[in-house]
Amino acid sequence: MSGVTLTQAIKKYGDVQVIHGVDLDIKDGEFCVFVGPSGCGKSTLLRMIAGLEETTDGQINIGDRDVTRVEAADRGVAMVFQTYALYPHMSVEQNMGFGLKMNGHPKDEIKAKVDEAARILKLEDYLKRKPKALSGGQRQRVAIGRAIVRGPEVFLFDEPLSNLDAELRVDMRVEIARLHKEIGATMIYVTHDQVEAMTLADKIVVLRAGKIEQVGSPMDLYKDPDNKFVAGFIGSPSMNFLKGVVSGGQVQVPALGGASLAGPASLPADGSEVLVGLRPQHLFVQAGGDHARLDIRERLGGVAYDYLITPDGEKLVVETRGDEDIAEGSSVTITCDGTQAMFFDATTEARLR
Amino acid sequence: MSGVTLTQAIKKYGDVQVIHGVDLDIKDGEFCVFVGPSGCGKSTLLRMIAGLEETTDGQINIGDRDVTRVEAADRGVAMVFQTYALYPHMSVEQNMGFGLKMNGHPKDEIKAKVDEAARILKLEDYLKRKPKALSGGQRQRVAIGRAIVRGPEVFLFDEPLSNLDAELRVDMRVEIARLHKEIGATMIYVTHDQVEAMTLADKIVVLRAGKIEQVGSPMDLYKDPDNKFVAGFIGSPSMNFLKGVVSGGQVQVPALGGASLAGPASLPADGSEVLVGLRPQHLFVQAGGDHARLDIRERLGGVAYDYLITPDGEKLVVETRGDEDIAEGSSVTITCDGTQAMFFDATTEARLR
C-alpha cells in the first residue's frame, strides 16, 4: 500500500504561509497531476511530499507510514526534476545505479535493475555515455530511469517536460503515460501545461494560492468545474465569461444581444448578476449586427480564432471552423449553444448547478 | 516609400555560404514573417537587412535607397531582439529615448515621443523603472517601444516572443498585430512558432538552408503549399504523409486499407510512388478493422488527438471532435476526406497539382 495522504498540510516560509491546510488523498497506483497558476504552491507541495521542504504543520502519510518528520532519504520516494538533475560526471549507467550503490546494494543486482530500466526506457545504447552527450529527451529519460531503478512506491515529477521543445514534449508525454501503465506506481506530477494535465492524469488537483480548488478526473474538471477559476483554467483557449442577469429563472446575457439562456435550479433572485461561461467552440459568429466588433481573426489553417470586443469592452474568443471571411474591425452577431453554458455566482464565483 | 527589396542577397561566413542568393520583395506597410527550421538562416537574413551582418554579395534596398553598404544606424530600421537587449542600467524611459538622445534630438522632443510610445504600449506607469523590475511581457513591450520611438521605416523582430511563457505570448502576439495596424510600418518578423506566423503575417517566407522555399499569404501556404516541406511545416499538428502508389490516374494508399484517392492531373506513371498528404482533421477513425492500432488518445476537452500506428510502422495523428470512446491499444479503421488530400512527388517532394 503506497498511496499518499496529506492531512491539513501547512507550509510557512517565515511568516508567509504558502500552503494553507491541504487535505488530499492519492490512491495507490494513481496518476495525480497538480496544476495551477505560477506561484500557487505546486512545487512546494510536491517537495513537502518528497521531504525536501519541511512541513510546518499537518501530516503526510505514504502508505501507512507517517513520514512528516522523516528525512527525504528515508521516504522511499523518487523524484524527477525539471532540470533533470543528472550527475554530469557519471555515465548514464552510473547515474541510474548511484542510489543503489550508495545504499550498499550488490553490484550485479544494481546492474540487473539498471538494465531492466534501460530496456523499459530504450536507453540500452546510451548506457556508457555521459549526460552531456545526450539530447534533452534522452536526458529526461535517464532521469526517469534513475527513479525507476530504485523501485520506489511513489514517483514525483516537477514539470519534467518544460525544458524540452514542443515536439519532444509530445513524445515524452506519451512515454510517461506508457510508463505509468507499465509499472503502475503512484505518480504525482506537477505541470502548468494544460495538455499534459488533461492527457496524463487520473486525477487533477487544481491549486490556487496554496489552497485546493477542485480535485477530479480531467474530463470531470472540464465538463463540470466547481467554480469559475477551475472552469477558466482548464481548457484552451479559456472559457469566455459573460455578465448575465437573472430574470425569471432565465439568464439574460446583454453581450449576446440580450439572449436568454435557461439557467440551473439554484439561480439567485431575479435581477442579481451571474457569470455565464461559454467555451470558444460553443459560440458562433455571423457578419452584421451589433453584438460585438471582430478585433482580430487568427487563422491557423484548420481552425480560426476570432477575438471579439463587445460594446462594454468584454473580450470573447470564438473558435471557428468554417472559412467565411468576416473583415477584421466589422460588427458581428454572436449566438451560442445555450445548453453548454455554465453559470457562476458573480461574487463567490462558485458554480451554480 | 519604404518597402524592402533583396536582390540576390548572399552571405558567407568564411567559406561557408549560409544565404544562397535570396530575392525578396516586401511592400511598404507589409507584415512579413520568416519561418523555417532552426539554422536555416532566418536571423542571418534579418540581420543583413538590419546592417548588423555584412552582405557578402547582392543588394538590399530600403525604399529606393540602396543600403547594402550603409551602417546599421543609418538605415532607418529598428530591431527588437529575442532577449529584449534592454540596457539594464537605464530606466524604461531612458531605454526608449536612448536612440534619439544619441542622435542629438532635443530633450522635450524625446520626452514627447517616449510618452506617445508609452501610451501606445500602456507603459505609462513603468517609465521610471529599471528593466529588472519588469515582467517578461513588459520588457518586451519596452523593447518594442524603443523601436517605435525612433519612428523607423522598417521594424525588424527576431523571435521577439520566444522567451515569454505561453499565455503572455498570446497576449503579446495580439498586441503586435494591433501595433502593426496602428502604425502601419513595414515589419519583418522571424519566428519558429506556427501560430505567430499564421496569425501575424501578410506574407510568410519559408526558408530552408538559406534558400526560399515559398512565399505567400498564410492561407495560401496552408492550402496550396508548393512542396512537402512547406506542407509539413505549416499547420499544427503537422500534415500526415502516407505512401501511395499511382494506379490508373488514382492513388492507392495502403495505410488506408488500399483506398483509392482521385489524383491531380500531373500524376506520374502508373506504379510510381507518391506521397499523400492529409491533415489530421481530414482523417477519421472508427473502432474495429485492421488499418492501424490506436496507440494513445489525448483528450483536451473540446478536441482529442488520436495517435495511430499503421502495421508498417507509419505514425498518424487524427483530430477527433466527438466523444466516442475507443480503447487505447485497439485496432481501428481509418478513412479520409479524399478531396482534401495533397500529392507530392516521392523524390523531388514537389507538389503534384
Place this chain on the structure above:
Amino acid sequence: MFPKPIEKSSRAAQLSYQGLLPIALLMWLAPLIAVALFSIKPDTDFTTGNYWGLPSAFGGFENYGKVFFQSDMPRYLMNSFLITVPTVIGAVALSCMTGFALGIYKFKSNLWIFFMFVAGNFVPFQILMVPVRDLTLDMGLYNTKTGLVLFHIAFQTGFCTLFMRNFIRALPYELIEAARVEGVAEWRIFWFVVLPLMKPAIAALSVLIFTFIWNDYFWAVVLTQGAESQPVTAGITSFNAQYRAAYHLMSAGSIVAALPPVAMFFLMQRHFIAGLTLGAVK
C-alpha cells in the same frame, strides 16, 4: 562585441593594428625583456658599461650555472615547492569542505560565518604579523616550513572559501536534492556528487594559490630565516646580497625564481583566469 571587430574595418586599419600589437607588447614588457637580456650577458658587458647593447657573447650557461650550482638557489626553490604544494593541498581541501557547508546548507549563522571568512581574507595581513609570529614562536614552528605552511593554509582558507562557496552555489541545487531523495548520506553527497563537479574550481584555485604562495614575500620574511626554510622570494634577496651589483647573476636568479609561476600560468591559463575572475580577489 566591443570595440568593433577589426576584421570589419579597412585593410589599412587591420594592418596597422597587427603592427601595433607587437610594439605595444615590447613596450609593455620592456623591463622584463631587459632582465632576460641581462641574464644571458657575460659579466664583462657590465664592467665595460654595455648595459643595453646586444650581449657581446652568450653568457647564459655560465650565469644560470652559477645560479644553480654555486648558490643556495636550488635549496630555496626546493623550499618554495615544499611550502607551496602542501599549502595548496591543505587550503583547497579545507575550503572544499567549508565551501560545501556554506554553499549547501541553510542554517542561521551561515551568512555570518561566510562573511567572517571573506572579511578575514581582506584584512591587511600586517595586523596578523605580530601575533602570528608570536604564535609560531610559541609552537616551536618558527623558521620551519611547517609553520609557514600552517599559517598560509589558514589565511588562504578565507579566500578559498569565498571562491568555493560561490562556485558550489552556482551548481544546480537539484543535484544535491536528487541525491538526498535517493537516500545518499551527506558526506557521500560531498564525496561522490559535489567533489567531482568541483574539479574545475579546484584546478583554478590550485593554480591561483600556487602563484600567491609562491610569490609571497612578507610572511616568508616574518616567519622564516635562512636557506633551510625560506622560499625563493626571500632567497632571491639574499642571493642578491651575495652577488651585489652582479646584474647578470641577479637577473638569472630572478628569472629562475619567477619561472615556476609563469610556467604554471601558461600551462593552466584557462583555469588561472577562471580563478581570478570567479574568486576575483587576492
Place this chain on the structure above:
Amino acid sequence: QDSNLTGTLKIFSDMSNPAPRAVMEDMAARFDAMHPNLTVELTVIDREAYKTQIRNFLSANPPDVANWYAANRMRPYISANLFEDISDLWAEPEIAENLASTKGAMTIDGKQWGVPYTYYQWGVYYREDIYKELGLSEPTNWDEFKANCQAILDSGKKCFTIGTKFLWTAGGWFDYLNMRTNGYDFHMALTNGEVAWTDDRVRQTFANWRELIDMGAFIDNHQSYSWQEALPFMVNGEAAAYLMGNFAVAPLREAGLSTDQLDFYQFPAINPDVALAEDAPTDTFHIPAGAQNKEAAREFLRFVVSADNQTKINAGDALGQLPVNAQSSVDDDEMLNQGFAMLSSNSPGGIAQFFDRDAPAEMASVAMEGFQEFMVFPDNLDDILGRLEQARGRIYK
C-alpha cells in the same frame, strides 16, 4: 686536549660574505676536530637578514653560540635575558689579561655578555694612483682634506663614493665628523642621549659636513645604493675615496684594484683641540641564555679568542682584520698594519664602536635616517635636528 665535551654544538653565524664565511667554516671544522665526541653544527645566515632574525631564534630555537655586535646593540637581548652572563669567562686570567682593551665594549650593567673575535678600523680608503696623478698627498687636516677634494672635483671626479640606501654608511661619516669636531666624550654623551641634538656643537658638526656636501664631494644618488653598489664608482675611478671599514678592502681588491692603486689614511683632524678618536667596531660571539650545550659553548668562546686562533682568522688571507687578543700578531698586510698602528698609537681620544652600536637601536635608526636626508637636502637640517631631539626625549627615559 679536552675531550670531555659531548653532544652537539649549534652555532648561528652572520659571517655570510665569502671571506668571513670561509673563516667561520674553518673554525667550526677545527673545533670539531679538536673534540671528537662533539658535533659542531654551523648555520650561516645572510648578514643583513641576521640582524632581524636574531631575536626570533634567541627566543624560539636558540643555538649554543651566536654572532652579534658589541656595545648597545647587545642591550635588548641582555635586558630580555636572552644572553648568558659570561663574567666567569672574563674572570679567567687568560682572557682577562689578553682581552682587556675590549672589555668595556662587552660590559653592560657590570657584567660581560660575550667575547669579541675581531675588530677593524675605519678610515679613508683611496685611489693612490688618482692622488698621484693629481699630485695629492694624504691630508692631515681639514683644510688639506677639502683642498684635496676640490682638486679631485676639478678633475671631473667625485671625492667620495658612498651608498646610503642602508643608512649606516652615513652613520660612519657622522661618527668621524662629530668625533673630529667635538671629541670622543661628546660623541659618547650624544649617543647616550645626554646632549641635545639641537646643541650648537652638533650643529657645528653638521656645518662641517655641509661644506663637503656643498662642494659636491659625494657621488650623486648615493641614497639609491647599498655600500657594495657604491664600490664600482671607486673601482672605475669615478670617485677617489671611500670612508669605510676595513672589510671594504677585500671586495675592492677582488674587483681589480692592486696594492698600488689602493691605500688608506686616517680621517684627519678638524678641530685641533680634540684628540683623535676612531671607530673600530667589534664583532662578537655570545652564548644564548637558552643554549643547550653551554659547556661546549664556553669552550668554543675560549677557542675563538685564543691567541693562535686570533692570529689565524684575522690574517690578511682570512678576515683581513685586527685580532682582539693582545698576544696574537697582526698579519703583515698594508692596511692592517696601518690600522693597527693607528688604533694602538694614534687614537688618543678613544675608540668608538660605531654609531648604531653606541646609540640605542631606535635612536640609531631615526638618526641615521636624518643623516641620509641631510646628505641629500642639507637645508632640512633644522627640521631633522628637531625630529632627532624629539626622538631623544622619547627613547632615553
Place this chain on the structure above:
Amino acid sequence: MATATHPDTSQPTGFIRRNRQKLAPWLFLAPGLLFFLFYVIAPIFQSFQISFYQWDGLGAKEWVGMQNYQELVTDRAFEVSLWNNLKWLLMYLLAIPAGLGIALFLNQTVTGIRLYKSLFFFPFVISQVVVGLVFTWFYDPTFGLLNTILESVGLSPINVLGDPKLATYGIIAAGLWPQIAYCMILYLTGLNAVDPEQIEAARLDGAKGLRMLWHVVLPQLAPATFIAFVVTIIGALRSFDLISIMTNGGPFGSTRVLSFYMFEKALSEYGFRMGYGAAISVVLFLIMLFFIAYFLWSMWRQEKGR
C-alpha cells in the same frame, strides 16, 4: 518492478541520523573554521590588545594604555606613511582605466591574440620581489633604461628612487604594472560577457565609439569594475614587498606606507616596538575595515537579491 528498496523507517532512529542535516554543516566547517579562527581572527584581536602595551617582543609587556596611539598622532613618519598610503590608494586606481584601455585594445579576434593577451598578463604572475628588482634597475640612475631613454631624447637624467618627491610614485608605477595587467584580465573577461545583442541594439540606436563605451559598455562592465576596484584597493593598502625591495622605506623614510612602517617598527633591524607596530596595524585595519564593510555590504545585497 517488484522490490521496493526504501529503508525501513518504522524502527527508532538515533539522534545523529535524525539530526544529520543540522550536524553535517558543522562537521564540514569545523577544520577550516578552527584553523581560520586560530590563525586569522584571534590574532586580529590580539593585535588590538598588543597595541595597548609597550613590548620589545623579547621581554615582558608593559601596559601603556593609549600611549602608542597618542604617539602616533605626533609621529611624523606615521604621518608620511599615511599620506603615502593615500597616494597609493589614489594612484593605484589608475590601474582600472589603464586596464580597461588595454583590454579594449586587445579585445579583438585576430590570429595570435590569445598569446598577446597572456603575454600582457605576464607581470601579474611574477613575484613582486622580482618586479621590484626589475624596476629598481629600470630606474637605476647610472645605467637604468629609463635614464638611457631620457638621455637619448635629450632630457636630463632623474634619480626616481632617490628623490623623496618621486620615489613613492616610482614604486607605485612599479606596482601599477602588475595591477594593470590584473585589471586588464578582469575587463577582458568582462567584455566577453557583454551581451552582444545590446551592443547591436546600441549600434542601431546610433551609439558609436566613446559614447557607446560610456553609455552601454561600461555599465555592463560594472561587476568587473567593482572587482577591479576591490582588489586594487586591497593591493594598495597591503603594499609591502615593493617598498621593501625597492627603497626599504627610503630615502629617509619618504616611501614608507603603514604596512611597511609597522614592519619596520616591529621587526626590522632597529625595530623593537611590537606594541607601536600593532597600533599602526590597527590603524591600517580600521582604514581597510571601511572597504571591507563596503564589500560585505554589496555582497549582502547580492545575496538578498537572489
